[in-house]
Amino acid sequence: MSVSPDHAPVVPPLPTDEPAVPSDAAVGASGCTLLYVLPKRWSLFYCLTKTQWQKLRDRHKNLYPDWERCSCPKGCKADSLDERWNYDKVTHTKVFVGASFICKGCHWLKSLPHRIETWLKQQTGRLPEQSKPPHIIDCLGWSQEQVDVLRQRDLRLHQVESSRLQRVVQQAQQGKATVVPSPVERLSPAEVSSFIRPGQVAVVPWRLDLSALSRYGYSPAEIEAFERRMYDVAAERMASITSW
Ligand SMILES: [Zn+2]
Numbered sequence: 463m464s465v466s467p468d469h470a471p472v473v474p475p476l477p478t479d480e481p482a483v484p485s486d487a488a489v490g491a492s493g494c495t496l497l498y499v500l501p502k503r504w505s506l507f508y509c510l511t512k513t514q515w516q517k518l519r520d521r522h523k524n525l526y527p528d529w530e531r532c533s534c535p536k537g538c539k540a541d542s543l544d545e546r547w548n549y550d551k552v553t554h555t556k557v558f559v560g561a562s563f564i565c566k567g568c569h570w571l572k573s574l575p576h577r578i579e580t581w582l583k584q585q586t587g588r589l590p591e592q593s594k595p596p597h598i599i600d601c602l603g604w605s606q607e608q609v610d611v612l613r614q615r616d617l618r619l620h621q622v623e624s625s626r627l628q629r630v631v632q633q634a635q636q637g638k639a640t641v642v643p644s645p646v647e648r649l650s651p652a653e654v655s656s657f658i659r660p661g662q663v664a665v666v667p668w669r670l671d672l673s674a675l676s677r678y679g680y681s682p683a684e685i686e687a688f689e690r691r692m693y694d695v696a697a698e699r700m701a702s703i704t705s706w
Pocket residue numbers: 532534535536537538565567597601602
């Protein structure tokens with residue numbers, strides 16, 4: 463369906479501000495060019511052990527006894543603990559701000575990777591026929607046109623981000639860029655010079671700030687351990703950057 467630009471329906475604000483194109487270049491203190499990337503599937507859910515994640519869920523339930531009801535119009539049954547993050551684009555820091563239990567439909571809308579997966583399946587006819595209107599229309603009250611606009615926008619951004627990543631991979635293969643699996647300030651000067659040759663673009667992960675976990679009773683040492691774990695996962699993801 464084509465939408466005339468004059469009458470393009472406006473997409474309601476999305477419940478997340480995850481930057482769609484998370485990599486952009488900045489000049490680092492050492493004078494080299496830094497290209498920040500936001501690893502995929504880089505959240506507490508993906509990085510904590512099952513037991514650690516269960517503990518976080520339990521602590522949340524204890525703090526918020528009405529956790530079972532999602533805040534969407536129909537108050538659907540909440541079953542996924544959704545992490546809320548802020549993305550500070552100036553300092554390239556992914557900041558944990560809290561969590562809440564939300565329903566499956568709201569969780570789908572919040573997650574760009576989930577949406578992209580759905581749109582791509584739809585494009586290739588791998589999405590099963592829906593028997594009832596999707597949650598986004600039925601509960602959240604979006605029009606089909608708004609959903610179409612969201613789909614077009616998501617797919618366009620997905621394309622932009624994919625080709626940016628492809629360029630990075632190419633640059634790395636040609637030796638013009640190098641993947642540094644940690645924020646530069648976490649490395650010693652010796653490590654920096656062993657990773658980055660003069661003139662190379664350094665591809666680095668975003669920074670993290672998990673300090674808000676203290677609200678759930680985590681100690682500074684536990685928070686630091688979670689951050690270290692997430693940087694380790696970033697390094698693993700970045701090592702296989704070609705398969706993003
Ligand atoms: Zn709902």
